[in-house]
Amino acid sequence: MLKIVGIILVAVGILALVMQGITYTTREKVVDLGPIQASADKQKTIPLSPILGVSALVVGAGLLVVGATKKA
Numbered sequence: 001m002l003k004i005v006g007i008i009l010v011a012v013g014i015l016a017l018v019m020q021g022i023t024y025t026t027r028e029k030v031v032d033l034g035p036i037q038a039s040a041d042k043q044k045t046i047p048l049s050p051i052l053g054v055s056a057l058v059v060g061a062g063l064l065v066v067g068a069t070k071k072a
Helices: 002-019 050-071
Strands: 021-033 036-047
Touching: 002 050
Parallel strands: none
Antiparallel strands: 021 036
Protein backbone atom coordinates (compact mmCIF):
# COMPACT_ATOMS: atom_id res chain seq x y z
CA MET A 1 0.00 0.00 0.00
CA LEU A 2 2.82 2.42 0.84
CA LYS A 3 4.49 1.71 -2.50
CA ILE A 4 1.33 2.59 -4.44
CA VAL A 5 0.85 5.87 -2.56
CA GLY A 6 4.56 6.63 -3.00
CA ILE A 7 4.40 6.06 -6.76
CA ILE A 8 1.32 8.29 -7.03
CA LEU A 9 3.00 11.08 -5.03
CA VAL A 10 6.16 10.89 -7.14
CA ALA A 11 4.07 11.13 -10.32
CA VAL A 12 2.09 14.09 -8.94
CA GLY A 13 5.33 15.80 -7.89
CA ILE A 14 6.84 15.41 -11.35
CA LEU A 15 3.66 16.72 -13.00
CA ALA A 16 3.54 19.71 -10.63
CA LEU A 17 7.15 20.61 -11.46
CA VAL A 18 6.67 20.21 -15.21
CA MET A 19 3.29 21.93 -15.60
CA GLN A 20 3.84 24.74 -13.05
CA GLY A 21 0.12 25.50 -13.07
CA ILE A 22 -3.36 24.38 -14.05
CA THR A 23 -4.95 26.31 -16.91
CA TYR A 24 -8.67 26.35 -17.59
CA THR A 25 -10.98 28.31 -19.89
CA THR A 26 -14.15 30.17 -18.96
CA ARG A 27 -16.71 31.71 -21.27
CA GLU A 28 -17.82 35.18 -20.23
CA LYS A 29 -20.67 37.17 -21.72
CA VAL A 30 -19.35 40.44 -23.14
CA VAL A 31 -22.44 41.94 -24.83
CA ASP A 32 -26.12 41.12 -24.29
CA LEU A 33 -28.38 43.39 -26.35
CA GLY A 34 -31.62 41.43 -26.69
CA PRO A 35 -31.15 38.92 -29.53
CA ILE A 36 -27.52 39.98 -30.06
CA GLN A 37 -25.09 38.29 -27.72
CA ALA A 38 -21.33 38.11 -27.72
CA SER A 39 -19.11 36.06 -25.47
CA ALA A 40 -15.38 35.69 -25.04
CA ASP A 41 -13.25 32.77 -23.89
CA LYS A 42 -10.79 33.73 -21.19
CA GLN A 43 -7.98 31.53 -19.93
CA LYS A 44 -7.20 31.49 -16.24
CA THR A 45 -4.29 29.81 -14.51
CA ILE A 46 -3.95 28.41 -11.00
CA PRO A 47 -0.20 28.50 -10.24
CA LEU A 48 1.43 25.50 -8.55
CA SER A 49 4.36 26.25 -6.30
CA PRO A 50 7.58 24.33 -7.00
CA ILE A 51 7.65 23.64 -3.25
CA LEU A 52 4.50 21.54 -3.70
CA GLY A 53 6.15 19.44 -6.43
CA VAL A 54 9.38 18.94 -4.50
CA SER A 55 7.47 18.07 -1.31
CA ALA A 56 5.37 15.47 -3.14
CA LEU A 57 8.54 13.97 -4.65
CA VAL A 58 10.34 13.77 -1.29
CA VAL A 59 7.36 12.28 0.56
CA GLY A 60 6.69 9.83 -2.30
CA ALA A 61 10.33 8.71 -2.38
CA GLY A 62 10.28 8.32 1.40
CA LEU A 63 7.18 6.13 1.22
CA LEU A 64 8.80 4.00 -1.47
CA VAL A 65 11.89 3.49 0.72
CA VAL A 66 9.79 2.68 3.81
CA GLY A 67 7.61 0.29 1.78
CA ALA A 68 10.70 -1.50 0.42
CA THR A 69 12.35 -1.86 3.84
CA LYS A 70 9.17 -3.14 5.54
CA LYS A 71 8.91 -6.03 3.07
CA ALA A 72 12.56 -7.04 3.33
